[in-house]
Amino acid sequence: KAGVTQTPRYLIKTRGQQVTLSCSPISGHRSVSWYQQTPGQGLQFLFEYFSETQRNKGNFPGRFSGRQFSNSRSEMNVSTLELGDSALYLCASSWEGGGQETQYFGPGTRLLVL
């Protein structure tokens, strides 16, 4: 069974631009969670989607948004990029989500904002 895939793997943007990241979960998984990883703040929870609905949200500004499609694929969007948004963005999928079961992570998208 194919693992979690994320595209693109690397991305360079400039301040003020917007970016969309994509995550394809393991087949059959309905939950997709997104995390931001930076050297200073470590790993932080962004949000979780389940059956096309945002089920949980971390403490990030509204510039960070996401959505989930009927095939469970998810996208994350960051608008008006800031230098501090440079990070590794990870998505994870699981059957029922909610953090109550094993999550399977993708390789991440490394975003650099100049």
Added chain:
Amino acid sequence: KQEVTQIPAALSVPEGENLVLNCSFTDSAIYNLQWFRQDPGKGLTSLLLIQSSQREQTSGRLNASLDKSSGRSTLYIAASQPGDSATYLCAALGDSNYQLIWGAGTKLIIKP
């Protein structure tokens, strides 16, 4: 507010040694405690998940324990191998908001 701490931040040991990684959390109201490893340039791999009602979980050479009353979890690695070199992260799932709060990780190097 939940805070998760991992000590030490880095650890280097010779191959074959048994070792313990530590994770502490400030709020005992957790649903579970999870251990992951992260290899350079790769995502995270789930190692063990301990439910709040459990005391420990084992997988191969790995054993994780949980003591909610003291706010501590340990990951025991037996007979370490160079392939165990990675960053190990623990994360606590709050039992009300169901959000994982992560430690900063312990970077482990196993010397051949």
